[in-house]
Amino acid sequence: MYLSKTDFREFLKCSKCLWLKKNDTDLYVPPLVTEFNQKLIDEGYEVEEYARQMFGEGTLVRGSNEEAAQDTKKLIDEKSSPIFQATFITDAGLLAKTDVLVYNEFSDAWTIYEIKSSTTIKTGRDENNIYDVAFQKLVMTELSIPVEQTYIIHLNKEYIKRGEIELSDLFTTTDVSELVEEKYEEVKSQADYALEFLGNKDINLSSCTCLYSSRRNHCSSFKVLNQEVPDYSIHDIARISSKALSGLVDSLIINISDIPDDFKLSPNQKVQVDLEKSQEPKIEIENIQKTLEELDYPLVFFDYETYVSAIPKVEGFSPHQHIPFQVSIHILDSDMKLNHYEYLADKIENAPFELIEFLHNTVPAHGTLVSWHASFENTRNKEIAKIYPKYKDFLLDLNERTFDLEKIFMKDYRHPGFKGKTSIKKVLPVLSPEFSYKDLEIQSGTEAMENWHRTIFEELEESERSQIQNSLLKYCELDTLAMVKIFKHLLKI
Ligand code: SF4
Secondary structure: OOEOHHHHHHHHHOHHHHHHHHOOOOOOOOOOOOHHHHHHHHHHHHHHHHHHHHHOOOEEOOOOHHHHHHHHHHHHHOOOOOEEEEEEEOOOOEEEEEEEEEEEOOOOEEEEEEEEOOOOOOEOOOOEHHHHHHHHHHHHHHOOOOEEEEEEEEEOOOOOOOOOOOHHHHEEEEEOHHHHHHHHHHHHHHHHHHHHHHOOOOOOOOOOHHHHOOHHHOOOOHHHHOOOOOOOOHHHOOOOOHHHHHHHHHOOOOOHHHOOOOOOOOHHHHHHHHHHHHOOOEEOHHHHHHHHHOOOOOEEEEEEEEEOOOOOOOOOOOOOOOEEEEEEEEEEOOOOOEEEEEEEOOOOOOHHHHHHHHHHHHOOOOOOEEEOOHHHHHHHHHHHHHHOHHHHHHHHHHHHOEEEOHHHHHHOEEOHHHOOOOOHHHHHHHHOOOOOOOOOOOOOHHHHHHHHHHHHHOOOOHHHHHHHHHHHHHHHHHHHHHHHHHHHHHHHO
């Protein structure tokens, strides 16, 4: 059993979770690998290939870990440079792959370049790039291969695509040698401990520290390890602090409805707890009425779907910037007549520009635009206004006229069925149970992005392409139709 850089990262997050994974117990529940995860992995390879071009001709090491380690040894002995994906395995079982390794004949030492598809160097709990590089240096040092300097190459978030990709502008190279040196001893002792810990035949599985963490920190094995915790528990209280969670867990309180009335919570958290206890919705009818009266007809319900790529694919766009490729619009007149309009790009190059032209030709000059979680659409409008100045006034005017329907559900319409959330996918089934996303081929914005990616970049049979496009249109249409349904429900009450 090897300890790779990814394993080490997982170990630092939770040693128990990695032990379960490595020891292949029934208690380990692998995380869901979606097509979106696969897209991120593929993008990582794409970024790596671009970055490698900055080093000229080199040798790419392939094959199984053991074969790759043998080939690397030969290349290192020959002082062949640069080496891509050099692989090292120590007798103790540490395994590291370096993205780029460059030999310096004057110092007779090697320089490590780690390539990241992010636009920053991450130093957080979930991912610490300095630890990643220190781990690689550790493995090479253990094999008596001198490492001189260490660099991280990452995407430059200020880069704007104009014509052919300019590698020197697309990437930022940062010398992290000192930071790596500072972390080196810590990484060495943690790696030793990880190997020892993973070698244990048994570990204590009776407790799980995630009992004291909110739901988003739990790994996919949480449910198996904590069978007494229901799917909706104190861990789901919005923005609950670890101090508050500790107070509750230590008092053996796991169900939201068991929280004492005098337990200290924020006003918003208190509402969430009260809803669960009473199982009664809390609706401020007068506030909602006042809000709805301020809207101007026709109402334009709209929703964007966007695509994100690490290497920018559209002129004027930057790495990881959202590219709107689809919009659905439902226009509701004051006499409740409803019309639907939609746009879906079939090429990436002009997608955002054509989408704006479609909006320009479709959205009436007057009336309120209605969106759910409007900051998303508003931010896209501001971004593309900078790229296409011809439509700047139009796009900023759309923002001025946009009302965020979600806001009503943050303050004036709370329901125990929403389980503390305000996303349209939580609200819709409670207010209109007959109306759901369940039967759709595409059920989320992430799936929409993945599927659109396939229609643009994969060679598909025409029938498959049009089937995916159909599913995309249905999904986006439902997003705006759902808003109309919810709006009509509010009118009724
Ligand atoms: S639920 Fe949390 S503490 Fe428990 S194994 Fe998973 S990550 Fe570790």
